[in-house]
Each structure stands twice: as C-alpha cells, then as structure tokens.
Amino acid sequence: MATAGKVDRPQVDRVDRVDRVDRVDRVDKVEERRRELADAALQTLSALGYARTSLREIAQNSAFSHGVLHYYFRDKVDLITYCVRRYKAVCVQRYDQIVATARTPEGLAQGFADGLVATLVADAHMHRLWYDLRSQALFEDSFRADVLEIDSTLERMIWRIVSRYAELTGSPVLTGESMTYAMFDGLFQQALLRHLAGQEGAEVHLHASVRRLIDQVVPATSR
Amino acid sequence: MATAGKVDRPQVDRVDRVDRVDRVDRVDKVEERRRELADAALQTLSALGYARTSLREIAQNSAFSHGVLHYYFRDKVDLITYCVRRYKAVCVQRYDQIVATARTPEGLAQGFADGLVATLVADAHMHRLWYDLRSQALFEDSFRADVLEIDSTLERMIWRIVSRYAELTGSPVLTGESMTYAMFDGLFQQALLRHLAGQEGAEVHLHASVRRLIDQVVPATSR
DNA sequence: GCGGATTCTGGACGACTGTCAAGATTTTGA
DNA sequence: TCAAAATCTTGACAGTCGTCCAGAATCCGC
Numbered sequence A, B: 001m002a003t004a005g006k007v008d009r010p011q012v013d014r015v016d017r018v019d020r021v022d023r024v025d026r027v028d029k030v031e032e033r034r035r036e037l038a039d040a041a042l043q044t045l046s047a048l049g050y051a052r053t054s055l056r057e058i059a060q061n062s063a064f065s066h067g068v069l070h071y072y073f074r075d076k077v078d079l080i081t082y083c084v085r086r087y088k089a090v091c092v093q094r095y096d097q098i099v100a101t102a103r104t105p106e107g108l109a110q111g112f113a114d115g116l117v118a119t120l121v122a123d124a125h126m127h128r129l130w131y132d133l134r135s136q137a138l139f140e141d142s143f144r145a146d147v148l149e150i151d152s153t154l155e156r157m158i159w160r161i162v163s164r165y166a167e168l169t170g171s172p173v174l175t176g177e178s179m180t181y182a183m184f185d186g187l188f189q190q191a192l193l194r195h196l197a198g199q200e201g202a203e204v205h206l207h208a209s210v211r212r213l214i215d216q217v218v219p220a221t222s223r
Numbered sequence C: 001g002c003g004g005a006t007t008c009t010g011g012a013c014g015a016c017t018g019t020c021a022a023g024a025t026t027t028t029g030a
Numbered sequence D: 001t002c003a004a005a006a007t008c009t010t011g012a013c014a015g016t017c018g019t020c021c022a023g024a025a026t027c028c029g030c
Helices: A017-048 A055-060 A066-072 A076-101 A105-122 A124-136 A141-169 A177-196 A202-217 B017-048 B055-060 B066-072 B076-101 B105-122 B124-136 B141-169 B177-196 B202-217
Strands: none
Touching: A017 A055, A017 A066, A017 A076, A017 A124, A055 A066, A055 A076, A076 A105, A076 A124, A076 A141, A105 A124, A105 A141, A105 A177, A105 A202, A124 A141, A124 A177, A124 B124, A141 A177, A141 A202, A141 B177, A177 A202, A177 B141, A177 B177, A177 B202, A202 B177, A202 B202, B017 B055, B017 B066, B017 B076, B017 B124, B055 B066, B055 B076, B076 B105, B076 B124, B076 B141, B105 B124, B105 B141, B105 B177, B105 B202, B124 B141, B124 B177, B141 B177, B141 B202, B177 B202
C-alpha cells in the first residue's frame, strides 16, 4: 500500500547497525528500480519524442506493467524530471573521457572534434531527446530548473576543454563560458538535424566547423 | 461535400475571363481561410507547445468549430505543416527590415544586436514554437523538409547581414554561411531559454555576445 | 427569391491517455 | 514457517484525442 517514494518504516525505535544497513539496502533497491524504469523511459523518449511517448509505451519497453510506474513515480512529470536528471549522468560520463588523455593542443582539438562527431552518429537519438526536452522547458517550467542545470553542466564541460586547449597553446580564450558553449551547441544541433535528415556532409561539416571555432575562440599564437 | 483542398469545379467547358476570375476568387478565399486557421493554430502552438496542442484547442482560438479544420486540412500533420510554412512568411518579413536602413558598420552591428534582443523579448512565444517544431523535425520526417527550408532561409538572412557588415568594413568573413548561422542561432536559443526562465541578464548578455561574435566572424581592420 | 454548391456546426465513434485501486504475488524478518 | 510488508498485475475510471459525417446555415448565380 505504501508508495516507494517515502521509504518510511514504522518501527524506528532501535536504530542499530543492522537496521541502518537495511534501510540503505532498501533505498538502494528502490533507487535501482527507478533507474531501470527511467532507462526504459529514456529509450522510449529518444525513439518517439516527448509528444508521442505514453506511460504504457514506456512500460512495454521495460520488464514491468504500466501500473508500476505510479508505484515508483508520483506522476508523469515526476518520471520525466527524473529522466532528465538521469540523462545528465549518462551524458557527462560520456564526454569527460575526451579531455583526459590529450597532451598536445592539436591532439586535444582533434580529439574533441572527433568525439563530437562520434557521439553525433552513435548517440543521435539521445541527443535529439535532449533538444526535445530542452524545448519542452521553454513551455513547462516543471523541467526548467533541471534543464538549466544540465545546460550549466554541459557549459562547464565545454569550458574545461576549451580552457585546457588555451592552456596548452598559451593563448587566452576570447569568449566567456556560456557564450562558448552556446556556439558549439549551435553547431552540434545543426549537425544533428542534418545527420538525421540523411545529409551526407553533416559529420564532416561538424568536424571542420568545430575545429574552426576552436581556433576562433582561442587565437593561434605565431611561434 | 467536396473538401476545400481539391478545388474541382465540374463545369469547365467554357474557360472565359469571368470563369477564371471566379476560380481565382475561390482559391483566394479558401487560401484566406486556411491562413486564418493557421494563424489561430500558430497562436495556440506558441502558447502551449506542440505536445499539448489539440485541434479542439486551436478551433477555440479561432472563430470556428473544430470540425472545420478537417474541411480545410487533410489531417493534423497537414495543418501543422502549413503552419510551419506560414511561420516562415511571418518570420522573414520581421527580420529583413533590420538590415535595410544601416549605412555604417557600427550602425548595422548595433541594429542587428538591438533587433535580435527586441524580437527575443517581443516574440518569445513565437521563437520557442520554432525551436519546438524544429525539435519535432528530429523525430517526424513529415516536418523535416519544411524545417530545413526555413533553416536555410534564416541562414541566408543572417548571411546577408554579416556579409553586408563585412562589405562595409572591408574585411572578409572568416566563417561559411551555415556555420555563421549555427553560432548566432546557438546564442539566440540560449538567450531565449534564459529569458523565459526569468533570468535578468539574458537580454544584455545576448546583445554583448552577438556584438562579440560579429567581430569574431569578421575581424576588425586596424585603420 | 429560388436551388444548388459551398461552408460550417456539433455530435458521435473508437482509440488512447494518465491515474488509481483492489487484489495477486513475492520478499522479508522473526 | 508464517504473517506482514513490499512489490507488481490487472482492469477500470473519466477525459481527451483525431477523425468523420449528417445535416444546418450560408453564399451565389440565375
């Protein structure tokens, strides 16, 4: 009868070690199931888009029936919000491995451009979901806070790469954090639409324009 | 009984002047009603977003009942597609007046930045609809062709401004047509989200970053 | 002003939606 | 092992959706 959201156990008299471990296990289990359902939701959303995704469809892409969604999530907005947050986790881990390795500025720039093109092709459905949800945030303020937070995360991610590049070249970065992100995001979004539309040059064009934007944002030092 | 789409009149024996005028009048009248309904649809869509807009809601924002929509449009996709096309017409006329007047590069750059900020604030709902529909095109290929065409139109519009600016300063433009558009679009989209989220600095930040991007794309000549 | 074509209304349809709750099933703790 | 708690299934609910259609209302040439 109790919903999973509020993990309240009546007998909280003796809070010994065992009980605490139990509770953590319980919470972890609930959280794990939530993640499982959210992943099914993300898969469905990235395939159909926000406007055409129903709870029953999500449930069919999971191992459970549609009723269980209301056991782990208050309502649809709660589920989608959780999905948006989860998306961030998947997203950040994806990008950060790009920066870690490179030592030369050329290697970093090339690795960055390569990485963007690679994820453009490999994760196109996930990326279009992001742009779809961000568009929803223009209308529904339920998602807005989370979307803005993810945007900030991506912003910092781009900034880490660009400022690292500037550090390696010894030049300053001409644009601010958010402006830099906005421009790269614009390039990526354009490439995504073209890629999904089947335009052949999309990937190559993205690669070239990313390389060019890097050089534009941190000017080449003549040496 | 006949639907308005296929304007077929049985008696086409004597195609005289009067008949021809008649037909034109008929077509114009149907087209006018289509535009009227499409405008109601655009108003509704820009208020609610694609996912939450129903045909009945659109009809309520017009002077007609919901049945008439299927008299002038085959189905929902047909209506929305028509709306997307109509959006372009509204859109282009809006921007082109920005360029026409300016004579000095400074005037043009300032007018451009001012214009973008002005439309960001005044037409925020229309702009968020555009980004919403463009996101839909990532999923539904019904809209894709029209969306891509509108994107090209906007691309050329931006290019006209930037290349005119370059012409006035005597410097070349460093980036291509589509890359230039993508970057400005990224800036604008970021500003739109922040503006709708109520962040105060959004407009000022857009203005500053647009000015900066202009100078970045066509380098200042020292003279 | 009449008669046919055009335009519009409003209701009905089947399908689908989010939400909920009663009960079956499984897990858990003593 | 057994009862209670947690978890899951299933069916039902009140709406809303896009679509269609019979007929009312309007327009227009004669």
